Amino acid sequence: MKLKEYQASALDTFTRWLEFLADARAETLTRISALKNAEVTTTSEDRNYPKMAWKEMDRSGYLPPTAGAYVSRTDGAGRPIPHTCFKIPTGGGKTLMAASALERLNRQTGLTLWLIPTKAIFDSGHYPTLFPDIDDRRSEAVLLEKHPDLERSGEEGPIKRSLFNVFKMLRLDA
Secondary structure (H helix, E strand, C coil): CCCCHHHHHHHHHHHHHHHHHHHHHHHHHHHHHHHHHCCCCCCHHHHCHHHHHHHHHHHCCCCCCCCCCCCCCECCCCCECCCCCCCCCCCCCHHHHHHHHHHHHCCCCCCCCCCCCCCCCCCHHHCCCCCCCCCCHHHHHHHHHHCCCCCECCCCCCECCCHHHHHHHHCCCC
16 A cells, blocks of 8 residues: 555654664763763763654754654663654554554564554454463463563552553563
């Protein structure tokens, strides 16, 4: 299926974002390493390469006028979490764009959060879940052995089915 002009434009901006992000990450890692070698303390802002990439895209004129300010996100260890959001009207081809964006990521690991507004798109009976059934204690024990820091409902309760726990299970040590 051929993308419409606004879809292709949004995806081209996304591709530029990925390029700026990779450059900013490499630059930040080099700078942080040099600062550590000089025994200089760094801050979370020093490590916020997604925000730096966004600012550079803006300075370079690649952000559309409707793009807002970058909203910083970090994990529990204070590491930046790069993210993006497509805001497309109903019938605008969000599913097609999301699939095209995933293709442009061209990666084999990491986490992609795909939010969908209705059950019509997501047939919950045919997709595996990241969490075992609440009453499946053996599968929960296996999951907790692999990821002992998962949050639970109470001290001995079931594993919380939360996005935070998903991030913990899929995190990369970067």
